[in-house]
Amino acid sequence: MYTENALLTILVEKINNDTLVLPTLPAIALKVRRAADDPNINLNAMADVLGQDPSLCARMIKISNSAYLGRAVKVTSTQQAVTRIGLRQIKNISTALAMEQLFVSKNDVVKEYMDRVWADTIEVVASSLAVLQIHIRQTKNRLLSLESMMLAALINNIGVLPVLTEAERHSEVFANLTFLDAAIDKLSGKIGASIMKEWGFESDFIQVAAYFKDMSVQTDAISYLDLVRLGAALCGRLEEHKDEVFELAVSKGIVNQFSDLLSEDFAELRDNAKLIFA
Incomplete structure (x- = not known):
């Protein structure tokens, strides 16, 4: 208990x-x-910016050719990828693809934890x-975009990073990872919101980072927060709230019926999305 309280007190x-x-x-x-x-930015200038990071360029080309974008004709250059994705989408997609760079550590235990979180x-x-x-x-409703959805889901747990960085200075925490889990559970939402504000992200992303685990916070309209929670519940997270999340999926009109999320079609879409980060 002392170790848990010490880490929480420091944070x-x-x-x-x-x-x-x-x-x-x-x-x-x-x-x-x-x-x-x-x-005043144009496609050529954006391709030049992306060209400063060959790894990101390669991933942009990969996502341009993925089933996620549903295109049959392959692209082979960054400029073609930017043209296909579009300037509006590039902003959030590139940020999402670069996020993995944050989940690194020289400490073996922290790295293992970060790998699991990622x-x-x-x-x-x-x-x-x-x-x-x-x-x-099902609805033809395009108010929520796929590129923003990707980024919103990626930052849902961003608040764990400063907790892990602080824990790295106190190796005794890792003797019992429940201490670390407790600190993350209690503080990661508040910290995540601070990160999003520091980065200048829009309110939709701040909302996800801050309230992902707080089911007392709900939105009237269908939101990224709803979909991130639903995505999490479908893969075994938010266990204590999964029934409420699943009921809201139908009552808010996210899907016609819950069985739509247990279909082969859903599984294929999910697997195609995973390939983006493979």
């Missing part, structure tokens, strides 16, 4: 004093987001994207 004190070190957005993602916000997050992303695609097919 709370740093949050209150505004001294908790928050992760910074990967440099290439920051450059792309700034370029996308430039009203793998769980990809499951949530894939399920959330599949849910949205089913929703769009």
Whole structure:
């Protein structure tokens, strides 16, 4: 109990004093987001920005050729990928693809924990994207976009990173990972919201990071928060709230019936989404 309380005390004190070190957005993602916000940017200029990171370029080409975008003709260059994806979508897709760079550590125990968090997050992303695609097919409602859905699902647990960074300084925490889990459960939402605000993200993303686990917070209209929760419940997270989440999926009109999320069609959409990060 002492170790748990010690870690929580340290984190709370740093949050209150505004001294908790928050992760910074990967440099290439920051450059792309700034370029996308430039009203004078064009496709060629955006391709040049992406060209500064060969790894991101390769992943952009991969997503352009994926079943996720549903195109048969293959692209082979960054410029073609940017043209296919479009300037509006590039901003959030590039940020999403760069997020994995944050889940790294030189500490073996922290790295193992981060790897597990990242793998769980990809499951949530894939399920959330599949849910949205089913929703769009059934309702023709395109108010929520796939690229924003991807990013919203990826940042649902972003608040764990500063907790893990702080825990890395206190190796005794890892003697019993329930201490770490408790700190994450209690503080990751508040910390996640701080990260989203620090990065200048829109309110939809702040909402997901802050209230993902807090079912007392609901939205009137169908939101990214709803779909991230549903995606999480479908892959075994939010166990204590899964019945409520599944009921809301139908009552809010996310899907016509819950069985739509148990179909082969849903499974194929989910598996195609996973390939984006393979």
